[in-house]
Amino acid sequence: MKLSRRDMLKGVGGALLGTALGAGSVLVARDRLDAAAGPSVAELPWSYKTLDLDSAAENAYDGYYAGACCYGAFHSIITELAKTVGAPFNTIPTAMMIYGEGGIAGVGSVCGALNGAAAAIFLVAGGMDKKKREPAFELIRDLYTWYEQNPLPDYKPRKPKYEIIKSVSRSNLCHASVSTGCKAAKVKSFSKERSERCAWLTASVARHTVDQLNKYAAGNLKMMSLSSEVKTCRSCHDQGGAIENTRGMMDCGGCHFKGPSKHVKI
Numbered sequence: 575m576k577l578s579r580r581d582m583l584k585g586v587g588g589a590l591l592g593t594a595l596g597a598g599s600v601l602v603a604r605d606r607l608d609a610a611a612g613p614s615v616a617e618l619p620w621s622y623k624t625l626d627l628d629s630a631a632e633n634a635y636d637g638y639y640a641g642a643c644c645y646g647a648f649h650s651i652i653t654e655l656a657k658t659v660g661a662p663f664n665t666i667p668t669a670m671m672i673y674g675e676g677g678i679a680g681v682g683s684v685c686g687a688l689n690g691a692a693a694a695i696f697l698v699a700g701g702m703d704k705k706k707r708e709p710a711f712e713l714i715r716d717l718y719t720w721y722e723q724n725p726l727p728d729y730k731p732r733k734p735k736y737e738i739i740k741s742v743s744r745s746n747l748c749h750a751s752v753s754t755g756c757k758a759a760k761v762k763s764f765s766k767e768r769s770e771r772c773a774w775l776t777a778s779v780a781r782h783t784v785d786q787l788n789k790y791a792a793g794n795l796k797m798m799s800l801s802s803e804v805k806t807c808r809s810c811h812d813q814g815g816a817i818e819n820t821r822g823m824m825d826c827g828g829c830h831f832k833g834p835s836k837h838v839k840i
């Protein structure tokens with residue numbers, strides 16, 4: 575498929591115009607795109623109102639079957655916000671998040687539900703300035719650790735297609751999560767049962783994210799801390815450590831030292 579620069583500009587212009595008309599005074603149409611700032615919208619973070627957990631979960635479940643995991647999680651949270659807050663949430667083309675399906679276009683990297691939820695979190699808890707980013711980053715890390723360390727999915731939709739068993743993925747990756755779940759349930763990775771697990775998982779992630787955001791907005795969110803093992807590993811390998819040759823907050827043991835440990839004596 576060929577897409578010329580001109581086609582892309584036409585497409586972008588049309589989309590911008592569409593959103594500008596839909597958004598009324600919130601979006602101001604410009605005669606040219608400002609690459610750094612994007613279209614002119616209210617600065618982040620956008621206002622948040624307490625949302626209903628089960629409604630978000632059910633929307634996410636349905637959203638999964640409409641546009642997969644990343645879309646399902648993002649669309650459900652944004653739709654809930656569009657209902658309770660209105661603009662600018664009702665101007666977002668949530669379909670853009672379809673890209674995150676299957677760990678980004680089927681690549682199997684970051685779990686799409688987590689990716690979509692992180693984007694939604696950033697809209698209501700993040701911002702352009704470094705200081706303003708931090709609350710969103712903390713919430714996202716907390717969500718990722720929760721996902722990595724807990725038996726999931728922990729939300730059963732009202733009208734499930736199959737029964738799904740829980741498993742702990744020890745990873746935020748689509749690949750690891752899918753294979754851990756498939757192994758536990760003895761199903762194939764392209765089966766309908768696996769899809770249903772990802773739909774439950776999308777619902778679980780959306781529900782947990784909304785729960786986090788509700789508590790964060792109320793000022794009573796208690797975050798999960800990294801395991802003491804990960805803290806120990808990071809004390810040498812991460813920022814400021816004696817070796818400082820890694821960057822990350824994932825469960826190191828999810829990938830390293832699965833067999834007899836080959837690590838230097840510490």
Ligand code: HEC
Nearest residue numbers: 803804806807808809810811817826827830836837838840
């Ligand atoms: C007291 C400091 C220290 C701690 C704590 C520590 N490491 Fe290391 N690690 C080292 C050193 C030193 C090396 C060797 C570095 C080299 O050879 O360049 C190393 C090497 C490694 C390597 C590469 C070589 C190998 O053995 O496979 C990995 C992977 C690794 N560490 C992971 C971890 C993980 C995971 C943890 C936590 C369970 C951890 N480390 C905890 C100091 C530490």
Ligand code: HEC
Nearest residue numbers: 747804807808811819820822823824825826827828829830
């Ligand atoms: C998703 C899997 C995964 C996770 C989780 C992970 N690693 Fe790694 N790590 C790798 C891979 C793959 C490499 C590059 C290949 C290699 O050296 O094993 C690597 C490389 C490293 C190295 C350099 C090894 C060397 O030979 O120099 C260290 C040290 C390390 N990781 C430590 C950690 C620590 C500490 C954590 C937890 C905070 C962690 N890793 C989490 C997959 C992972």
